[in-house]
Amino acid sequence: MSEELVKIQNLKTSFRIKDDYYAAVDDVTLSVNKNEVLAIVGESGSGKSALAFSVMGLHNRAKIEGDIYFKDQNIPKLSPAKLNQMRGDDMAMIFQDPLTALNPLMTIGDQISETLFLHNKNLSKEKRRERVIDLLNQVGIPRPEYIYDQYPHELSGGMRQRVIIAIAIANKPELLIADEPTTALDVTIQAQILDLIRELKEDMDAGVILITHDLGVVAEMADRVAVMYAGQIVEIADVHSLFENPLHPYTRSLLNSVPNADEVQDKLHVIQGIVPSLQYLPRKGCRFASRIPWIDESAHEENPEMHEVRPGHFVRCTCHSQFYFPEENKEEHSDGIS
């Protein structure tokens, strides 16, 4: 059994809309091990990014309940000073959009150097520069001495993402959170960046939380996968188990809605309806029920819980056992506009 690095228990992250709080992450429990890639898959509004931001303590105005244990600390309970000490040092984050995640008025070198400075004030300027050049080399940026003094707008998207990765790994974090790290990049660059993240994980023995909507990326990268829908984890399993034997209706629908690389199908599967927005999420019963109306109501649990179907393979609600795809849903146009 591998060593547990992060343990998230009953995490609930709520945002305030007008006068009420609405949970974007609702009762999430999971763990990340050392030298493991845990992929969190979901569509927009599933709460996957809110989950990542909670772990990094980056939510300013959210209400966070539950626990996130990492290195004997409980992140939601930390003081700002202690949190700043851990961020960028013990845990770090890679962002989605390399075009906006760098400060346009600071040189590449200064931006990487800042992380080093923040966590080791004794490092001399020269030493920091040396280390930055090392890092630029490590993430595969050519001519690092020259790039050091460049500004972000002078670099391509792929190069900027490498800079963001260099910032993230500067202090050899034990936990790396990658939030859609390749979504904004070209395919050939995507492959390179994924390889890079994988290599770095091996080198640093780090745990990686990979947030993505791309099932191909999951299949390539993940050791374990958590599927999120409407703020909850609906299925969590080892990657092979999940792709070979997906259980939850949402996981199965999602897998069926991507074009298959091996055979060309005429129609893709379409999930009926739309993801309800935060304010209108059903807070009781199976949250996916409204999108599979042909399944009998009795198939759902009243308070859906996670069930361990096989060792390490958990699925929420009992509806998966009675789920089937409808013959040919001719109604795919009607996505119910009121």
Added chain:
Amino acid sequence: MWKFIVRRLFVTFPQILLLSIIVFLMAEMMPGDALTGLIDPNIDPAAIEAQRERLGLNDPWHIKYADWVSGLVQGDLGQSFRFKMPVSDLVGQRLLNTFWLSVATLIFTYAIALPLGIISGRWNDTWGDRLITGYTYVGFAAPLFITALVMLWVFGFQLGWFPTGGSVAPGLEPGSWDYFVSKVQHLLLPAFSMAVITTVSTVQYLRSEIIDTKQKDFIITARAKGAPESRVYNRHIFRNSLVPIAAFFGYEITGLIGGSIFVENIYGYPGMGQLFLDSVLLRDFSVVTVVVLIFGIAAILGALISDILLSIIDPRIRIK
């Protein structure tokens, strides 16, 4: 960056040239010329016409323009009809007065705008912010000349803290310490009352820019690095928020020109604004022409300065 500045200067010269042509043509369109009003109406019109011919007043406009410009370059700004003295003498001291008034106003403007904008932007939607935003709304609504009058009445006449007219107390030796102090004293109230009004747009600009920058992705990157809030603000938010403020600087200068016309007249401060209004009212066109030209050049230089400032702050401008 030097390349950028040189290129920017290349644009400035044609701008000034164009301005001078427009100003000249407008002056040409005004009724009358240099002889009108100078001459006894009883003189034979034919003789006046001959005089006109001799002085080159009947030449085509481009020749007259060339004469005018070469005169300007040599410091000959023409004669004032009303004051009966060279315009250059008339303008000299006043230009200096207005220059110092503008510098003082700019200092006040930014001394007010930076702290207020930063407080308001950093702690937006708090009571402090509401108070500051409230002030900016009042500032937008209150006309400058009323504010200036109220200030003059309160601080000048009622409280007697500041002198109420002129640019220096009479009888002081130019160059002496007392002279300098008196100059500054005369500046403060007009500069301050102008700044109180002109600053509000900068406050609002800075506020919204900070609120905007706060939500940028690279701020999250900075926090994720473990940067404490103070550093996030000082290093990442403020500098990035100042970019549009620098771009706004040129516009600020143009605003000062308009403002100086009101303020100098209300405070009886002998500067370009006062001269402008006086010469317009007296139909002293040769003076108006020169004042308009100087105002125009000031606006062009303001734009130049703000572009150069921008190129220093923002590396993206330097490249293209």
Added chain:
Amino acid sequence: MAFLDVKDLKVHFPIKGGILQRTVGHVKAVDGVSLSIEEGKTYGLVGESGSGKTTTGRAIIGLNKVTSGEITFEGKDLSVSQKQSKEVRRDIQMIFQDPYSSLNPKKRVIDIVAEPIRNYEKLSKLEVKKRVQELMEQVGLSPESILKYPHEFSGGQRQRIGVARALALKPKLIIADEPVSALDVSVQAQVLNFMKDIQKDLGLTYLFISHDLGIIKHMCDDIGIMYKGRYVEEGTRDEIFNNPQHIYTKRLVAAIPDIDPKKRKAHQQFRQEVKEEYDKSYNDYFDHDGLAYKLQNISGTHKVALPQKG
């Protein structure tokens, strides 16, 4: 004569430089592209950012100025002046990438969809309204929603509004520029299915521009691969995916993540091999400027950019 014929299309943008901002060179965004599409088919244009695929699409519809080359649509020349080609161009419409920014947020759906109708046809208010309602139904949105604003719709619905606008003039050719890249997986499936449906119903021809080879494979009959403004390979779906000849195509195909985690190791190794081959044989496939050579026929439909033999 094909339905749409593009011959040796070039779109060059001037680069300004120096103190006086004179033109010092050109960006050859599209540099000699030829393609032809058969009626009722879907032609896929693939490439990474900067490959010129979007510029090509925009040039065909007249949004980018053509530097040289010929564009003929149903035998009519489109590269002539804007005015003359206006009538022809109504048969060609475009769907844009971002359903969030391509719709004017201040306009109601009816005005968005009716805009092309008002530009081309003189219809009464009532007729326009009826036409828009029909279009809304056609794209699977309720006809009552024509008075709503774009922000009241989800991403997928917005993209349908974009499609409704494109369909307003009953076009024959639709240029779809990354129509689903900004959408969630399940919504993506919705829009793709729907595009296939209306293609069948209305007999549309598509020029489908995308960087996503999975989607291209799903949608397209014929495919052209672009790199730095030029074609590197063109062929049927089968030829491109099962028998890629150009090293760049191979690399693109190898870069698609495999959805089967069991094949992960093998796929990574394959990708590594392709990358090594790419690095090793780069000079055989690209000229000294790093650009592709001219296309050579290797079969009736399959063309690859290889250096001239001999």
